[in-house]
Amino acid sequence: MANHMKFQALIDIFQIVPPEVGTFFLSMLPMTETRVSLPLAMTVFHLSDLSSLFWVFVGNMMVVPIAFFWFSPLLSLAEKRWKKFHYFLDHHVRTLETKHRMGYEKYGMLLLFLITAIPLPALGMWTSSLLAVVFKMKSRRTVLYLALGQLVAMGIVFSLTKGGVALLG
Numbered sequence: 001m002a003n004h005m006k007f008q009a010l011i012d013i014f015q016i017v018p019p020e021v022g023t024f025f026l027s028m029l030p031m032t033e034t035r036v037s038l039p040l041a042m043t044v045f046h047l048s049d050l051s052s053l054f055w056v057f058v059g060n061m062m063v064v065p066i067a068f069f070w071f072s073p074l075l076s077l078a079e080k081r082w083k084k085f086h087y088f089l090d091h092h093v094r095t096l097e098t099k100h101r102m103g104y105e106k107y108g109m110l111l112l113f114l115i116t117a118i119p120l121p122a123l124g125m126w127t128s129s130l131l132a133v134v135f136k137m138k139s140r141r142t143v144l145y146l147a148l149g150q151l152v153a154m155g156i157v158f159s160l161t162k163g164g165v166a167l168l169g
Contacts, residue, residue: 011044013132019045020055020089030126034060035119039161053154060125060150067129075133089134091163097135108137109145116149122136125150 014022026037034056041052075120079086097104102149104111115128132142 007114014040015045019047020051023047023052023055024059024062027056028062028066030046031121032121034157035121035124035148037155038157039164041156042161042167049158053158055151056154062146063125064129064143064146067133068169071130072138078156104135108135112137112142112151113145113152116146117152117156119153123155125168133144159162 014026017025019041023037023041025033026040029037037059038052038056041056042049045052047055075089078091102124111127112132115123115131116125117163128146128149132138134148
């Protein structure tokens with residue numbers, strides 16, 4: 001019951017703005033991303049299919065520059081300020097990066113694509129963008145794989161939403 005009230009409060013907050021703006025901002029939030037924002041845009045906000053897909057895609061893609069340009073400096077600052085964080089990054093993440101450099105250079109983009117494409121909690125644009133920052137994978141190719149993964153995730157969620165609406169009629 002408490003989760004339903006939180007969900008309803010989230011919907012209420014975004015209903016005071018135009019539906020396109022609500023969809024855009026919902027798709028930027030780590031907990032809602034495509035999984036929640038696309039069905040809401042289609043069913044609660046009553047946007048057209050094309051408009052729903054457009055605003056969800058644009059909102060999700062805004063995560064990439066946020067992660068690349070804001071998370072990178074925050075990561076550096078945190079690493080300088082907290083020795084335990086530096087230790088964690090240095091001994092775990094960078095060790096893995098060095099140890100598996102060949103595999104991650106060969107399959108890293110595919111992994112980012114899959115993490116973005118599978119619309120499950122804890123996976124999505126935020127997770128894959130932050131992994132790209134941590135593993136220093138900032139390139140146009142990275143953005144392309146993230147965008148392609150996003151399109152696949154949107155296709156899955158769109159199909160499930162359309163099927164669910166048709167089934168429940």
